Amino acid sequence: MLSKKTQYAFRALSYLADNYGKGPVLISCIASEKNIPLKFLENILNELKKANLLKSKKGKGGGYSLKVSPKNISLATVIRVINGPIALLPCVSLNFYEKCADCNEQHCGLRKMMTITRDATLKILEKKTLYDILVAAV
Amino acid sequence: MLSKKTQYAFRALSYLADNYGKGPVLISCIASEKNIPLKFLENILNELKKANLLKSKKGKGGGYSLKVSPKNISLATVIRVINGPIALLPCVSLNFYEKCADCNEQHCGLRKMMTITRDATLKILEKKTLYDILVAAV
DNA sequence: TAACAATCCTACCAATTTGGTAGGGAATAA
DNA sequence: TTATTCCCTACCAAATTGGTAGGATTGTTA
Numbered sequence: 001m002l003s004k005k006t007q008y009a010f011r012a013l014s015y016l017a018d019n020y021g022k023g024p025v026l027i028s029c030i031a032s033e034k035n036i037p038l039k040f041l042e043n044i045l046n047e048l049k050k051a052n053l054l055k056s057k058k059g060k061g062g063g064y065s066l067k068v069s070p071k072n073i074s075l076a077t078v079i080r081v082i083n084g085p086i087a088l089l090p091c092v093s094l095n096f097y098e099k100c101a102d103c104n105e106q107h108c109g110l111r112k113m114m115t116i117t118r119d120a121t122l123k124i125l126e127k128k129t130l131y132d133i134l135v136a137a138v
Numbered sequence: 139m140l141s142k143k144t145q146y147a148f149r150a151l152s153y154l155a156d157n158y159g160k161g162p163v164l165i166s167c168i169a170s171e172k173n174i175p176l177k178f179l180e181n182i183l184n185e186l187k188k189a190n191l192l193k194s195k196k197g198k199g200g201g202y203s204l205k206v207s208p209k210n211i212s213l214a215t216v217i218r219v220i221n222g223p224i225a226l227l228p229c230v231s232l233n234f235y236e237k238c239a240d241c242n243e244q245h246c247g248l249r250k251m252m253t254i255t256r257d258a259t260l261k262i263l264e265k266k267t268l269y270d271i272l273v274a275a276v
Numbered sequence: 277t278a279a280c281a282a283t284c285c286t287a288c289c290a291a292t293t294t295g296g297t298a299g300g301g302a303a304t305a306a
Numbered sequence: 307t308t309a310t311t312c313c314c315t316a317c318c319a320a321a322t323t324g325g326t327a328g329g330a331t332t333g334t335t336a
Contacts, residue, residue, distance in 0.1 A: 003294065003295085005296095007227070042313080088140045102173045110148050112274040113271060116262055117263060124254055132251060142323075142324065143324070177327080181325090195283085196282050196332050196333045196334085197335085198334050199282090200282050
């Protein structure tokens, strides 16, 4: 399951996607509008910025905005930044690979099943973007 | 990601699947053979039994064995019993549904994306069984 | 029926992760 | 030069994870 933090991230990003091209949005605005704890949201937005999904501006008239179009931010990217691996096992993860103990990867049946599962999941999550969230939310 | 406990469960179940039809297997045997902490494995097997996947026999000649054929135990079932929900959001889970705060489900774009993802994932996990793990492990 | 062999049950524990809060520092615009 | 806004470090409580300990219970067999 996605952490609450990740859900907050998605909600904030949807809001920013909605305001794409309209200039920076205040953290406090997103927080109150989307009902997210302010200081917690600060961390989240900062992480998203470090991951190059957002840009920020300080001082009056500042705030956060998407760095690229909502169509170019996939759900998979967001999940990886805030939540971590998408695969169900470390030994199957593309971005967070770790060898698992006592398992010959070439002959691990579970690993093969989890690879198939990962591919099916990624096929969706890599393709769907923030834009799709907006469009689906009618 | 699946918990270590769930990985242990799969390893133990694979072993039992391998020995399906050959009578009960000792916890201690599975533990040493699959390198799983003995007392921890006790809990796991007991949970799987309560979920009706295993049957047990006490006393000499006792142990655990699969209650049904390996072909009839899906990966989804095992994950749900030991790991919990498969969906990425509680509001999208079939077996562990919970409403999420501040979200109109009819118009939640994220929810729709996560429903699609869940369906893609379940299509694999509901279909693949312990038997498929064995077959894939050549 | 006693002894033994196995699972079952309850309780506990340390380490890690999750979901935050507090308080001030640094940059920028008017 | 002051107000505004993001940025950074540190801390914290509660929940979860990954176990361990010790005995109770049930069944088998001599």
